[in-house]
Amino acid sequence: MQILIEMKEIIKVFPPNVIAVDNVTADFRKGEIHAIVGENGAGKSTLMKVLYGLEHHNQGEIYLEGQRVNFQDPGEAIAHGIGMVHQEILLIPQYTVWENIVMGAEPVNFFGMIDRQTARQLVQKKIDEFQFNLNIDAKVDDISVAAAQKVEILKLLYRNVSVLILDEPTAVLTPQEIPQLFNELRRLRDLGHTILFISHHLEEVLSLSDRITVMRKGKKIATVQASETNKSDLAHMMVGRNVLFTTLREKKTVGKQIFSIENLTYIDGSQHKGLENINFKVHEREIVGIAGVEGNGQFELVNSIMGLIPTKEGSIRVNDVNLTKADILKRRQYISFVSQNRGKMGAAVKASILENVMMTHHRLNPQFTRWKGLLLNDQYARKFTEQIEQQFSVVMDRMDNPFHSLSGGNQQKVILGRELLLATPFVLLDQPTRGLDVGSIEYVHELILEMRDQNRAILLISADLEELFRIADRILVLHRGKIVADLPTDQTDIEEVGYLMLEGKERSCKEN
Amino acid sequence: MQRKLISGIIGIFIALLIGAIIMLLQGYDPLQTYGALFNFSLFGLFPFATTLRNSVPLILTGLSASVAFASGPINLGQPGQLLMGALFATIGGLYFDLPPWLMIPVLLLLSMLGGALWSGVAAMLRKWFNMDEFITTLMLNMIADFFTFWAISYPFFDRSAYSPMTPQINTKGWLPIWGEFNSNVIVMILAFAVIYFVFNRLTAGYEWRITGHNSLFARLGGVKIDKNYVTVMLVTGALAGLAGGLVVMAGPHRFLKGLGANYAWDGVMIAVVANNGLIGTLLYGLFFSALQTGSLGMELITAVPKEFIMVLQAVIVLVIVAGRGYLDIFLDKTVAKRKARERTT
Numbered sequence: 001m002q003i004l005i006e007m008k009e010i011i012k013v014f015p016p017n018v019i020a021v022d023n024v025t026a027d028f029r030k031g032e033i034h035a036i037v038g039e040n041g042a043g044k045s046t047l048m049k050v051l052y053g054l055e056h057h058n059q060g061e062i063y064l065e066g067q068r069v070n071f072q073d074p075g076e077a078i079a080h081g082i083g084m085v086h087q088e089i090l091l092i093p094q095y096t097v098w099e100n101i102v103m104g105a106e107p108v109n110f111f112g113m114i115d116r117q118t119a120r121q122l123v124q125k126k127i128d129e130f131q132f133n134l135n136i137d138a139k140v141d142d143i144s145v146a147a148a149q150k151v152e153i154l155k156l157l158y159r160n161v162s163v164l165i166l167d168e169p170t171a172v173l174t175p176q177e178i179p180q181l182f183n184e185l186r187r188l189r190d191l192g193h194t195i196l197f198i199s200h201h202l203e204e205v206l207s208l209s210d211r212i213t214v215m216r217k218g219k220k221i222a223t224v225q226a227s228e229t230n231k232s233d234l235a236h237m238m239v240g241r242n243v244l245f246t247t248l249r250e251k252k253t254v255g256k257q258i259f260s261i262e263n264l265t266y267i268d269g270s271q272h273k274g275l276e277n278i279n280f281k282v283h284e285r286e287i288v289g290i291a292g293v294e295g296n297g298q299f300e301l302v303n304s305i306m307g308l309i310p311t312k313e314g315s316i317r318v319n320d321v322n323l324t325k326a327d328i329l330k331r332r333q334y335i336s337f338v339s340q341n342r343g344k345m346g347a348a349v350k351a352s353i354l355e356n357v358m359m360t361h362h363r364l365n366p367q368f369t370r371w372k373g374l375l376l377n378d379q380y381a382r383k384f385t386e387q388i389e390q391q392f393s394v395v396m397d398r399m400d401n402p403f404h405s406l407s408g409g410n411q412q413k414v415i416l417g418r419e420l421l422l423a424t425p426f427v428l429l430d431q432p433t434r435g436l437d438v439g440s441i442e443y444v445h446e447l448i449l450e451m452r453d454q455n456r457a458i459l460l461i462s463a464d465l466e467e468l469f470r471i472a473d474r475i476l477v478l479h480r481g482k483i484v485a486d487l488p489t490d491q492t493d494i495e496e497v498g499y500l501m502l503e504g505k506e507r508s509c510k511e512n
Numbered sequence: 513m514q515r516k517l518i519s520g521i522i523g524i525f526i527a528l529l530i531g532a533i534i535m536l537l538q539g540y541d542p543l544q545t546y547g548a549l550f551n552f553s554l555f556g557l558f559p560f561a562t563t564l565r566n567s568v569p570l571i572l573t574g575l576s577a578s579v580a581f582a583s584g585p586i587n588l589g590q591p592g593q594l595l596m597g598a599l600f601a602t603i604g605g606l607y608f609d610l611p612p613w614l615m616i617p618v619l620l621l622l623s624m625l626g627g628a629l630w631s632g633v634a635a636m637l638r639k640w641f642n643m644d645e646f647i648t649t650l651m652l653n654m655i656a657d658f659f660t661f662w663a664i665s666y667p668f669f670d671r672s673a674y675s676p677m678t679p680q681i682n683t684k685g686w687l688p689i690w691g692e693f694n695s696n697v698i699v700m701i702l703a704f705a706v707i708y709f710v711f712n713r714l715t716a717g718y719e720w721r722i723t724g725h726n727s728l729f730a731r732l733g734g735v736k737i738d739k740n741y742v743t744v745m746l747v748t749g750a751l752a753g754l755a756g757g758l759v760v761m762a763g764p765h766r767f768l769k770g771l772g773a774n775y776a777w778d779g780v781m782i783a784v785v786a787n788n789g790l791i792g793t794l795l796y797g798l799f800f801s802a803l804q805t806g807s808l809g810m811e812l813i814t815a816v817p818k819e820f821i822m823v824l825q826a827v828i829v830l831v832i833v834a835g836r837g838y839l840d841i842f843l844d845k846t847v848a849k850r851k852a853r854e855r856t857t
Binding site: 015017306332345351355358363 | 713714715716718721722725726728729730731732733734735736841844845847848849851852853855
């Protein structure tokens with residue numbers, strides 16, 4: 001097949017120094033479905049945005065049918081027949097399907113007004129040509145997400161685009177809608193269109209595409225024929241190690257009870273029960289994991305424990321101290337907390353690394369201050385930051401630099417270090433590895449185990465089941481604000497927990 | 513720090529250049545004009561002393577805005593707080609009769625109390641009714657404006673005067689003048705030193721700063737952000753009030769109509785230009801004061817009207833504020849480009 005697009009040695013650095021695309025060379029052929037796969041942050045979207053003219057590469061060349069091109073903006077790319085559908089639907093909900101499709105390229109009549117008749121006919125012709133099942137007069141507000149996505153694709157086809165870039169198109173679809181989309185994409189390919197398809201769902205990719213390009217950490221790992229590869233090979237290339245994860249759990253006897261929640265119920269402003277009758281305990285030397293699809297009460301649970309929302313029903317205790325009504329500073333004497341969102345809750349990114357390290361310690365550790373807590377002890381804080389730098393092998397330039405100058409992994413190390421060095425019996429971890437690369441994740445897991453070995457009680461909230469199975473001793477499943485299962489990790493498996501997360505109850509008849 | 517200094521100097525230089533072009537377009541001689549401007553503000557004992565004296569209300573209201581913005585609260589009530597501070601100091605000066613060494617500190621404290629009271633109203637409105645200080649402080653400016661106007665027109669009106677003003681305060685409350693130098697500068701420097709120390713060295717200042725960066729992080733870290741909010745409002749109100757007190761005690765020694773002039777808004781502008789940095793506020797305050805002080809002389813010598821200084825100020829604000837962001841982007845992009853080039857070789 002003829003090569004349509006060639007990207008040569010593309011480098012994209014996001015200022016100041018995040019290398020998003022690292023020397024990638026790839027080619028895309030006419031009339032193929034070409035999948036680009038990789039983990040979050042692997043650079044697949046950035047590579048496609050470079051092609052589409054939405055991002056500008058720092059180095060490298062792009063050839064379209066042998067001609068060198070360098071699109072300054074998406075308009076130019078579309079004029080050359082390359083269009084992109086973004087992950088989110090970007091349509092005007094109040095407008096009809098045909099209005100959305102022609103917008104920006106409306107046929108006009110003699111007086112410069114939109115020629116509705118012609119516009120509707122043109123749109124209908126395109127719909128018939130590609131056999132998209134759409135009502136052109138429906139308001140976008142009233143149609144399904146899958147239909148809206150079709151409108152997005154039609155919008156590009158209406159502009160005679162022959163290369164379609166789709167950024168994780170299945171992320172917004174229900175499982176039933178996906179095969180339909182795939183059929184339409186296959187039909188487009190058979191009509192001579194080229195489809196570049198970004199995804200990290202390997203099964204989809206294997207069933208749909210002709211060729212697959214795998215990216216990892218900004219680099220291209222390989223381009224393979226879909227027919228000549230399989231899921232585990234792809235996963236290996238994507239992650240860079242065998243995905244058959246090894247457990248880090250060890251059989252340890254747990255100690256005395258540290259943390260307990262009793263009968264906690266949280267009802268939010270709209271009378272919705274965010275949490276319902278939560279009861280559980282965490283012991284010394286125990287890691288308890290909380291599994292659940294996001295939005296099933298994790299947020300409310302964390303905020304209740306930390307005191308960001310008031311607890312009206314139920315109680316929260318650490319070491320038999322009742323913290324239900326305590327202020328946050330009091331709680332912090334007993335609870336170390338790593339949040340899921342570093343920039344929002346875990347750090348002040350514009351403040352210096354030093355200032356971020358001091359937080360909470362400055363109130364709880366008298367060595368950080370003089371004059372009865374009035375004056376900061378700068379020397380001690382600096383020594384302490386150096387200690388964190390060494391103990392947690394943080395790569396930092398100067399501790400007076402802003403926190404955001406650190407890489408994501410190093411930011412998390414600093415935060416973990418700060419929280420770990422608080423002398424607290426209980427540690428609350430809310431998705432501590434979110435957005436980190438594989439190496440950092442492993443390091444964080446080791447740290448968590450280290451905390452356990454220091455006789456602490458650990459509550460780990462995670463959306464990543466692999467993570468929970470790797471380190472948690474017990475897994476609680478949160479479903480619609482209730483704990484629906486409490487399972488020792490060695491007596492369950494990912495399948496069972498996954499089912500409980502989705503359905504909230506045990507499978508009625510267990511297979512096998 | 514160095515980057516800030518460089519971008520500030522470059523910004524001022526570019527702004528002066530743009531000002532020169534505007535003057536050329538209107539047929540004025542820029543060199544002569546700038547010469548006059550700085551001759552009458554910096555070179556010579558009297559011009560320099562006047563610049564210093566005039567900088568006091570600018571710097572103090574600028575500090576008030578800088579500390580507030582950097583700590584979170586959008587206190588835009590400096591004009592009102594300045595007027596209330598001035599009124600409190602005036603009333604104290606009219607009725608108290610103490611020896612100067614006691615009188616002056618008492619009046620200064622009174623002016624701070626007046627300012628803090630006024631910002632405290634906004635803080636309480638926020639605490640009790642969750643009203644945004646961004647709106648309430650602006651509204652309270654209006655109220656302070658009319659309230660002080662009423663106060664100097666009726667209860668404290670000087671019956672021998674033809675326009676609204678109070679009688680002169682007790683001379684024991686006048687700030688001493690040594691030669692050309694007015695001692696209001698010393699009060700300002702003291703206030704600056706105290707605020708700088710509090711903001712950068714004390715636990716409280718650390719918590720204010722972090723809250724200004726990210727209040728949720730501070731709250732989760734155990735900082736009592738509501739309490740700190742009230743403290744910051746009171747402190748910044750007191751600073752603006754002190755500016756008002758000093759205006760009365762250093763200058764006309766009475767509260768007369770239009771006393772607040774545009775000091776407080778200029779102060780807010782200085783805080784914005786200084787990006788809420790304290791040292792930046794001090795330096796830009798001095799510079800803007802030099803421009804304003806020199807403008808009178810400039811008008812005297814050249815045909816350029818003193819309103820031109822407002823144009824120049826506006827250009828400086830735009831160039832520095834826009835340039836600051838651009839310089840960062842530019843430097844980051846340069847680093848990115850270099851990194852990309854390293855990758856290919």
